[in-house]
Amino acid sequence: MAVVASELGWPSYQISPVERWRGDEHADQEDCIAEEVPIALLYNGEPHAVMLATPLDLEDFALGFSLTENIVASPCEVYSIRVYLRAEGIEVRMRIPEARCETAADKGRNLTGRTGCGLCGARTLQQAIRRPAPVGQGVQVSSDELTQVLAELTDHQRLNRITGAVHAAAWVVPGRGIQWVREDIGRHNALDKLIGALARRGADLGGGFVVVTSRASYEMVQKCASVGITFLAAISAPTGLAVRLAKDTGVTLIGFARGDKHVVYANPQRLLHNEA
The missing domain is CATH 3.40.140.10 (Cytidine Deaminase, domain 2)
Structure with a gap:
């Protein structure tokens, strides 16, 4: 898998002036505020979902999302990941097998995935409530x-x-x-x-x-x-x-x-x- 990340220039937090109060006393200070950015996920050029996320580790995010949403069966099916800065947010473009892309199109989400929700935009109950196979023995x-x-x-x-x-x-x-x-x-x-x-x-x-x-x-x-x-x-x-x-x-x-x-x-x- 080839990963090509652009120099995003989109910070993970911003510094903003605030008034900090304790009882009747206050001070003018600066505070660090986490960013949430629209992240558009595209497969073979086709839009799939827009998620609100922190603009860090987006290649990891794209691959993990592809695996956990059952869009691809293994990491080797994601041929490339490219991250692009846009005026409105960030695009993450992935290349996957065409057969997988057709499956992804059937699962496409028609709403923005809200920050607190992992299922927003799923169009059917079957998409939202998936039942994975039982796991193995695992660790102790x-x-x-x-x-x-x-x-x-x-x-x-x-x-x-x-x-x-x-x-x-x-x-x-x-x-x-x-x-x-x-x-x-x-x-x-x-x-x-x-x-x-x-x-x-x-x-x-x-x-x-x-x-x-x-x-x-x-x-x-x-x-x-x-x-x-x-x-x-x-x-x-x-x-x-x-x-x-x-x-x-x-x-x-x-x-x-x-x-x-x-x-x-x-x-x-x-x-x-x-x-x-």
């Missing part, structure tokens, strides 16, 4: 390692430290800690970026687990299961649909993972606890 994770990862994750969230407004998705390999982190104002975009980054590097997606700084909504489980990731931990709550999908596909789903506390919602066999 100790509760101590999960606690350690949660303690270290903040240090890997560069953009969030600046703006306080973006989610992170982290890839962890048991015994090796956090390997990759991707950030975006949309939780599903951050996960797509992470999956794309892993796919570009040929990572074993059954050999690690994902931690996200968000709730575990349905599409987060769907995206993990669709590429064979077997373990997802979120710092906030899951949804009922996410729990049902995790049980159906065999994904271990952890919610409220904060400090040394967590709740196991589905498939607890992969999380190992120290016996008292």
Whole structure:
């Protein structure tokens, strides 16, 4: 796969003057504000979707989106990714097999994908609620390692430290800690970026687990299961649909993972606890 990225010149955040108040006292200061930009995804020249996303790691985003939306079956089917700056936003143009492009046209979204929604613009219930195949055996994770990862994750969230407004998705390999982190104002975009980054590097997606700084909504489980990731931990709550999908596909789903506390919602066999 050839990746050609232009020099975008589109910052991931802006600096803006603000009034900062505490009680009756205020100060004129500057604040860093995360950007969200329309990202148009095109396959073989044909528009597919427009997503609102943070303009970082867009090649990873494009590949991850293509995989988790089942537009392509493997990274090798994305022949090239080219990123272009436009006046209204950013275009990401991909070349894929023509047969896949016809399938993508059937799945095309007719609305802009909102920042907080991974399903916006899907035109049918079948498009929105996909059921991936069951995942494999996957990894086993100790509760101590999960606690350690949660303690270290903040240090890997560069953009969030600046703006306080973006989610992170982290890839962890048991015994090796956090390997990759991707950030975006949309939780599903951050996960797509992470999956794309892993796919570009040929990572074993059954050999690690994902931690996200968000709730575990349905599409987060769907995206993990669709590429064979077997373990997802979120710092906030899951949804009922996410729990049902995790049980159906065999994904271990952890919610409220904060400090040394967590709740196991589905498939607890992969999380190992120290016996008292």
